[in-house]
Amino acid sequence: MLENKTSTARFVGMERSPLIPLSVALLLASVLLPAGCGQPKEKRSVKSSQPRPSYTQYTTESGKAEDLDRFSPMPVGAPVGKDPWIAHVRAVDLDQDGLMDVIFCEAKHNQINWLRQTAPGTFEEITIAEDMNAPVHVEAADMDQDGDLDVIVSSMSMVFPNNDRIGIIYILENLDNRNFENHLIIENIERVTDARAADFDGDGQMDLAVGQFGYDQGSVSWMHRTGPWTFERKVLLDLSGTVNVGVADFDHNGKLDMVALVSQQWEEIHIFLNVGQPDYYTRVIWGSTNEDYSLSGMSLADINQDGFMDILFSNGDGFGPNPEPGPKPWHGVQYLENQKSGRFLFRRLGDLGGAYSPIAADIDQDGDIDVVAPAAFNDWNDPESISLAWFRNDGHQKFERRVLAYKPIYLITLDVADMDGDGGKPWLITGGFHSHPPFRDESRITLWQPTGE
Numbered sequence: 001m002l003e004n005k006t007s008t009a010r011f012v013g014m015e016r017s018p019l020i021p022l023s024v025a026l027l028l029a030s031v032l033l034p035a036g037c038g039q040p041k042e043k044r045s046v047k048s049s050q051p052r053p054s055y056t057q058y059t060t061e062s063g064k065a066e067d068l069d070r071f072s073p074m075p076v077g078a079p080v081g082k083d084p085w086i087a088h089v090r091a092v093d094l095d096q097d098g099l100m101d102v103i104f105c106e107a108k109h110n111q112i113n114w115l116r117q118t119a120p121g122t123f124e125e126i127t128i129a130e131d132m133n134a135p136v137h138v139e140a141a142d143m144d145q146d147g148d149l150d151v152i153v154s155s156m157s158m159v160f161p162n163n164d165r166i167g168i169i170y171i172l173e174n175l176d177n178r179n180f181e182n183h184l185i186i187e188n189i190e191r192v193t194d195a196r197a198a199d200f201d202g203d204g205q206m207d208l209a210v211g212q213f214g215y216d217q218g219s220v221s222w223m224h225r226t227g228p229w230t231f232e233r234k235v236l237l238d239l240s241g242t243v244n245v246g247v248a249d250f251d252h253n254g255k256l257d258m259v260a261l262v263s264q265q266w267e268e269i270h271i272f273l274n275v276g277q278p279d280y281y282t283r284v285i286w287g288s289t290n291e292d293y294s295l296s297g298m299s300l301a302d303i304n305q306d307g308f309m310d311i312l313f314s315n316g317d318g319f320g321p322n323p324e325p326g327p328k329p330w331h332g333v334q335y336l337e338n339q340k341s342g343r344f345l346f347r348r349l350g351d352l353g354g355a356y357s358p359i360a361a362d363i364d365q366d367g368d369i370d371v372v373a374p375a376a377f378n379d380w381n382d383p384e385s386i387s388l389a390w391f392r393n394d395g396h397q398k399f400e401r402r403v404l405a406y407k408p409i410y411l412i413t414l415d416v417a418d419m420d421g422d423g424g425k426p427w428l429i430t431g432g433f434h435s436h437p438p439f440r441d442e443s444r445i446t447l448w449q450p451t452g453e
């Protein structure tokens with residue numbers, strides 16, 4: 001506890017750095033774009049009249065207790081090859097044949113790939129779209145209401161390297177659970193990091209929630225469905241740096257709300273409460289006083305199982321002021337507990353250098369919700385740096401960090417699913433993103449099978 005209090009004090013009391021923190025989106029930008037494509041702007045005083053929510057004490061210790069045998073890792077799909085860039089994995093039974101599959105983005109090769117489970121434990125890798133312009137996020141939903149699952153792709157693009165407005169959204173229409181037709185939904189917008197399907201206006205048609213990191217400019221928007229493959233974009237927030245968006249009915253008014261994790265120099269979480277037809281009430285529900293907090297990933301889960309959706313997020317982007325990415329003492333995993341009254345309470349789960357993409361699941365099947373997070377930018381020159389950890393819930397939302405793995409390294413994306421469909425302990429799915437040295441212990445897609453079942 002003492003150690004955590006120390007690190008709390010370090011980041012809360014830290015002077016704002018004049019240097020600009022970067023996130024995964026900027027990481028991609030820095031790799032994909034030549035230098036000189038614009039300097040990030042000075043921090044604007046957006047919502048500055050609102051008080052910053054105060055921190056609560058960290059509730060956990062981040063020891064080095066190990067559970068290295070809890071999961072058995074196995075690579076699946078194509079060979080690792082040279083320095084893969086797996087930007088996002090999503091577990092979904094894409095062909096709805098009862099066998100769970102995985103879809104993922106290969107941002108270096110501009111592909112959307114499908115690991116189709118053809119028989120229990122056997123996977124066939126199929127490229128369902130190429131030339132996807134640095135895809136970084138993929139989701140599945142039935143966009144045209146014909147009963148099959150289509151695929152939504154968020155692309156940051158590398159086509160016009162000096163232009164900010166190079167983001168693209170594609171939807172891959174599922175034709176026959178084997179072939180997909182590419183529909184370009186929107187282009188020439190700020191770089192897109194996350195697009196998800198939801199029916200915001202309740203007309204029975206799927207709309208989109210969209211987060212755009214951009215660079216100098218970015219935004220959060222929803223896109224109203226206007227035709228079979230056409231949408232009208234409605235901007236809710238004009239701010240750069242959004243890494244993820246999430247959709248849930250946070251206030252239980254029967255309408256879907258949105259939330260956005262805004263990184264770069266803002267380091268804030270914005271909520272968009274749907275109070276109308278829809279009409280959004282927007283506000284900041286949390287922000288770090290540390291401009292280098294390095295928000296890196298967000299997912300939604302009802303962690304305390306009170307029926308109200310909570311917001312799980314990580315800070316661990318390694319692209320701080322140094323050219324070499326690496327961990328910071330304040331990196332870790334936390335959530336905002338939905339207090340039902342429109343208020344959210346910050347709760348720290350624990351520390352994890354280079355943390356990304358946290359996901360909630362009952363890992364040990366003891367009835368409470370645990371959290372798993374991979375590490376992308378830990379200190380990989382140290383073989384004892386953690387690459388995958390879980391935060392074990394003691395049943396009262398006190399969490400103990402336990403080490404699942406030290407390799408493979410550079411794990412930037414994670415999903416959780418019952419891959420063998422037996423209703424037992426959840427499996428993990430990770431993706432490796434190897435843009436920086438050391439180029440060791442590389443992985444592409446890894447399935448982590450729970451042991452002891």
Ligand SMILES: [Ca+2]
Pocket residue numbers: 092093094095096097098099100101116117
């Ligand atoms: Ca399947």
Ligand SMILES: [Ca+2]
Pocket residue numbers: 141142143144145146147148149150174
């Ligand atoms: Ca469909």
Ligand SMILES: [Ca+2]
Pocket residue numbers: 301302303304305306307308309310337338
């Ligand atoms: Ca809750």
Ligand SMILES: [Ca+2]
Pocket residue numbers: 361362363364365366367368369370393
């Ligand atoms: Ca549990």
